[in-house]
Amino acid sequence: MKTNALQRPSRGMTAILLAGYYLIGLAANFCFKEGGTDAAHHWYYFIGGNLLGIASTALLMGVYARLNVNLAMVLATSGAFLLLQGTFWLVYHSPLTVWQAAGILLVGVGTVLASLQPVERRSTMGNATTTDVPAERAPCN
């Protein structure tokens, strides 16, 4: 039985899960935005957006299972934030000033920094990304 091949997280699958999380999360946010401005279909968007949101978290859990938790959190939060902002700007033509764009960038950078957790120990094993223990999540008594 090829246990190594089965146990090793596939990069392709991780990328697919992350992309799925981004896209479904983005779709959920579009539902929330449209539901806010389209009173006739308010509840459809509310229910649809929430279902999509729940589905996206299932994919996120798949990403967490395959990547270092720090990296997964940074990729998930900052990627989703920047994708949402960029897509909203393109689709809805939001009238952003240069300062507002800079502010959004600051929020993005801040989110990345705030999501970075200290790594308590580094694994010396081959697959380091799955065995690092962030100090914040390390068991403590």
Place this chain on the structure above:
Amino acid sequence: MQLIMVLAFFWAMQIFANVAFKWGSNGTAGRSWRWRIGFISGNIVGASSILLLMKIYALLPANSNLAAVLAGSGGFIGGQLLLAVLFKSKLTTVQWIGVVLVAMGTAVTTLCGPAGGH
């Protein structure tokens, strides 16, 4: 004024949901009452808060980006601070810088341009 009220309630509900999830996570997954209460209350409050998020988008119809930044960052900052206080989690210097940057970015985005209302 209405926007500030809706934002405040949305942030409070988001923060409550996060605290409930964290509090419930200390119980045995799926079995203990603590886990169930945290999971159910967090999801009920979190899902309900989406109604307020939709209201925020409705109040800022011309600037979806601003609405998304305001909605997301307030809950993020408040959640970080309250979780740090309640659960005594120690944020590193870099994480504190991140929280401050999010707060600064939100302030700059809000104050330096059109609000995007009617």
